[in-house]
Amino acid sequence: MTTRHISVDGGGAIRRIALNRPARHNAQTPLMWAELAEAGAELAADPQVRCVVVSGTGESFSSGIDLDEMRRPDGFLQRLAAHPEGDPDPMLPSIAKAQEAFRWMERAPFLVIAAVTGVAFGAGCQLALACDVRIVAHTARFALREVRYGLIPDMGATVSLPRTVGRERALDLILTGREFTGAQAVEMGLALSSHPDADVATAASAYAAEIARVPRSGIAHTKAALSEPDPDRSLQLAARGQAACVRQADLPRSAGDSPRTP
Structure with missing residues (x-):
């Protein structure tokens, strides 16, 4: 399956999802989120699937939300901001729909492995954290940059980070937006292993093959x-x-x- 912003390939027990906007460092859009949610539903319905490897096409995993979604009047965040306050807040259904792009990964009846090279910023970092396992480049760059824009990470990091590194470190990473490398992610327990850039895809495939025997x-x-x-x-x-x-x-x-x- 190749859609506008992702591709899904492979067969049998192991499948691969690739974010497919290399010219934009796989910056995320509502269309990409919808395609990820649809891919998750289709893969969950296939009883053969035991492992899914998620990666980015080109140099980076994902640079986060496409900044055009903040800038353009018809962009996702601009449309959210146009909602008046209410109880319940009318923004919430749109945010919940976006969250489904990653939320299915924890519920999936198969292991989801992130193969991370280049940058994983903002929503890109949250996508990596939503996966069950992360295999990363030594020099991959991670950061939850939402704080730069006066926002918080709402695509799953508030759940995955404290589970993995504890509340104190989670608060630090979210509220400072500090950057860390793939090697540091392994030291913090946020990634399983780190490798040279050229070896990440091979390492992720080998690990998927090991898990697919289960x-x-x-x-x-x-x-x-x-x-x-x-x-x-x-x-x-x-x-x-x-x-x-x-x-x-x-x-x-x-x-x-x-x-x-x-």
Whole structure:
């Protein structure tokens, strides 16, 4: 599937989503968000998919929201600003719709891997954080730059950051907008591994191939249990997931047998 602002390719257990606006460093638009949400729904409905690798076409992962969406009178943020105050606030449905571009990644019954090179600023950083795993270039540049414009990150960083690095570091990264490298992201626990730029795609593909050996039900139930903050509820989800996995597993039938690789 190739749409105006993203492409989706691959087959079998591993698929790839590429942001496809290289001339704009894959700056994001409402159209790109709609296409990402649609791709997520289609991939979730395909029982073969076990891993999805998200990357940017060209030099960068994503420079964040397209600044034209702030500047133009018909841009996304300008249209939001035109809404009068209300209770409930009439801005909220539009913001919620945009959030679905990334929100499906946590719910997806497969692992989502960000392969990050170049810059991941603002909404680009939030997209990387929305993925389950980040494999990054040593010199990749990350920052939550929303504070520069008097805004806050509303596409998921307020959830993913404190879970990963704690509330204090999350506050610091959001309220200062400070920049950090891929190597520093690994040190902070925000990325799994860092590599030379030229090796990021290969490393992400190799990791996807490793995870794709796990049954989809195992991936889905593990993600669900890990995403649940309540310990008792997490254990209940793990138990239900284990029950489902046991019913599907190819268990040894005698002392000399061993399960087949899924």
